[in-house]
Amino acid sequence: MPSSPMSKLGRYEILEELGKGAMGVVYLAxxxxxGRLVALKTFRAGFSPQDQELEQFRSRFMREAQSAGILSHPNIVTIHDIVDEAESGxxxxxxxxxxxxxxxxxxxxxxxxxxxxxxSIVSQVGDALDYAHxxxxxxxxVKPANILITAENKVKITDFGIARLGSSNLTMEGQLLGTPxxxxxxxxQGREVDHRADIFSLGVVLYEMLIRRKPFQGENLTVVTHRIVHEPFAPPGEILQRLPQGLGAVLARALEKDPARRYPAASALAADLQRLVRAPLPAAAGPAEPDDDTAATQEIPRPEEETPAPARGIGPALRRLFGRMRSPRGLLVTALAGLLLVAAVGLGLFLSGDRAPAAPVAPPAPAGTAVASEVTRRLDAARRLLQQGDPTAALGEVVAAEHLRGDDPVxxxxxHEVEEAIxxxxxxxxxASRIAGGLAAAREALxxxxxSEAKIAAEAVLALAPDQEEASQLLADAERRLALESExxxxxxAVPPAPTPAPAVPTATVVAVVTPTPPPPPVAREGTLSIDFxxxxxxxxxTVYADDRQIVREQFRFSKRTGFLRSEKQPGTLHYDKQLPSGRLxxxxxxxxxxxxxRAVSVEGEIAGGGRQALRxxxxxxxxTTAELH
Known part of the structure; x- marks a missing residue:
């Protein structure tokens, strides 16, 4: 085992360096x-917070832990601990x-x-993604490098470094995050992204596993991204003839350009694939004519047993791959090839051929009336589960009915009803998550x-749910307090009126000529507030409030185009001139x-009638945020 110049990191004892990259090192510790073995994924020590590029990498690094740390699932790599010491780096x-x-x-x-x-891989990754979603x-x-496979064919997904929590918006327009x-x-295109983006990526991985090439290829990034956005993928039947019938339709739905037309959940994609595994075998003769929807031909031959033997053809590949990992040198080479959570040698089950079996083949479907009865029973169960509020379980019943009679319009x-419910x-x-967050923010502000902060948060909740009773109460409370502050x-x-002088007692009659004086010019009641942002x-x-009056509310995005479908974020400025009543505010x-x-930043000052004040x-x-009034 190669020696490491570092013996400890925090409380962890370093055993071996597994891999090294530009941003850090992965250790076995x-x-x-x-007494537990862990993989320590480190960020390069000694970086300067002024280095914005490195700081962005560090932020992504910490988001990986924060995103994955809230997840606990057998198909997701577990985060045990996170250490971030800004002083020591x-x-x-x-x-x-x-x-x-x-x-x-x-x-x-x-x-x-x-x-x-x-x-099996798609099903396990799909379970992990559905749980995370x-x-x-x-x-x-989601990509092959982030899908780990153990010696027992157990799949785990890793690297949530650019993951996004649904309750926050960590991405900005034009920011190209992910592997193109x-x-x-x-x-x-930099548009709003939800869980269906992961389903598209899983569809790309599925295509690559079957065809050994990516569905959208090109000589450079511009061509690849253009094809992903605008062009259809190459139908699999045109490249490889020995594929299950119906696979083209599954890929077409997973790789839909429109997210609304994709699978609603990764489990639905996996269920359709399982249906293809269990479907009757097509003739093994020459390639069939591809149809318009699938362009697929023949299915790969499968074992005849009810519970099939371990998947054939995988043993030699994995034996070679794991064979190179027997020595520490081979392990390090594998790590440097791109495995973030590089693993140690685990050949026993593979060399003995004792691997996890593939999904069992369903028994032959009953015929005639029995089939119709079973389909009806499954659909009734699906509807019942829908009424009980469990559409995911209902989808399982529908898939079972499709195995028996997939072309039935009912x-x-x-x-369709189940997918809409999901x-x-x-x-x-x-x-519900956004409403709960808004209510919590309003309560905390009060x-x-x-x-003022409570009012903004409560109004945001009411924009989502106009009948939300607690938000209405919080808004009323905030407005009442603002009114008291304003009063x-x-x-x-307020300036008290000058006292009325007592009438003078005349002592003599004086005759004088009085020249009338002109009236004073009118006093301006308003001044100008010039805002530079x-x-x-x-x-x-x-958002800017003057006392209890909102005078500015504007959403801003500043970027410049740097290439095809790409833009670069940049600083920006805004300017406003607002007329406000004179006086202190x-x-x-x-x-x-x-x-x-x-958080609110408050400044106080005087607006002179007819004058001009600058807020920077x-x-x-x-x-x-800082603010100054001049």
Whole structure:
């Protein structure tokens, strides 16, 4: 085992260096508290916070831990610990140590992957993604290098470094995050992204596992991204003839340009693939004529047993791959090839051929009346589960009915209803999360004596749910407190009238000629507030209150085009001139920056009638806001 110049990192004992890249090193380490082996993924020590590019990488690095840290699933690599010491520059994640390889390395082997093995990978990745999506986490970078496969054919997905929590907006217009070959059209175009972007990426991975090439290729990034957004993928039957019938339709739905027409969940994609595994075998003779929808021909021959043997053809590839990992040198080479969670040697089950079996083949379907009865029973169960609010379980019943009679219009209609229910359930969960966050923000603002912030948060909730009772109460409370504050300020500004002098007692009669004086010019009752706003954060919302009156609210995005379908964020400025009543007032400034809490900045000053005051607002790269009144 190669020696390492570092013996400890935090409390962890360094055992071996597994891989090294531009941004850091991956170590095999031991947690002395419980004796557990972990993989330590480190960020390069000694970076300067002024280096914006490195700081962006560090932020992505920490988001990986924060995103994956809330997830606990057998098909997701577990995050055990996170250390971020800004003073010393030490930054690392302690994560589950997986013995195995990744799908990218496996695809470099010459043997084709059996269809049952491909379906198993998609099913396990789909389970992990559906779980993450249900927790509001979108992976955004599903690709073979991030799919780990253990010696027992257990699949784990890793690298949530650009994942996005559904309740926050960590991405900005024009920011190209992800691996371009596996990105969805909406990611490339910088549009709003939801869980269906991961389903598109999983469809690309499925295509590559079967065809050994990507569905959208080109000589450079511009061509690749253009084809993903605008052009159809090459039908698989035109490239490889020995594929299951119906696979083209599955790929077409997974790779839809329009997210609304894709599979609503990764489990639905996996279910359709399982149906192809269990479908009757086509004739093994020459290639069939491709139809317009699928362009698919023949299915790969399968074993005849009810429970098939382990997938054939995978053993030699994995034996070679894991064979290179027997020595520490081979392990390091594999790590340098791109495995973030590089694993140790684990050959026992592969060399003995004792691998996890592929999905079992369903028994032959009953005929005639029995088939109709079973289809009816499955559809009734699906409808019952829908009424009980469990559309995911209902989808399983519909898939079972499709295995028996997939061309039945009633089955298709029920499937449509189930998919609509799944989409509605996801929308409801997202809405509930946003409402709960807004209510919590409004309550906290009131508790801290910030009624203006509470008013903004409550109004945002009511924009989502106009009948939300608690939001209405919080808004009324905030407006009542703002009115009291405004009344107190008006009372403080009020000037008492001058006393009326007592009438003078005449002592003598005086005759004089009095020249009338001209009346004084009218006093101006308003002044001008000139607002100059400069921000180094390119996206957000600016809101300004003068006492209890909102005078500015504007959403801003600053970027410049740098190439085809790409733009670069940049600082920006805004300017406003506002007429305000003369007198003393309090200005409150709110700058909402994606991914950061919104805090008020307050300044007080005097607006002179007919005069001009300047309010200068500045936002630094880290989102800190300052304001000065001159």
């Amino acid at each position: 031991r947690d002395p508290l419980i 030490v930054c690392f994640i302690a994560m589950e140590y997986v013995r195995g390889s990744n799908l990218k390395l496996l695809l470099q082997q010459p043997e084709p992957l059996p269809f049952e093995f491909v379906v 249900s927790r509001g986490v979108i992976h955004r970078d 070959n596996y990105m969805s059209p909406e990611q490339i 089955v298709r209609q029920v499937r 989409q509605a359930q996801r929308r409801t969960a997202t809405l 508790e801290r004596g910030r009624p 107190r300020r008006r009372a403080a500004r 400069f921000t180094e954060v390119p996206e957000g919302v600016l 309090v200005l409150r400034i709110y700058v909402a920056v994606p991914g950061q809490p919104t 607002i500045r936002v630094s790269p880290d989102g800190a």
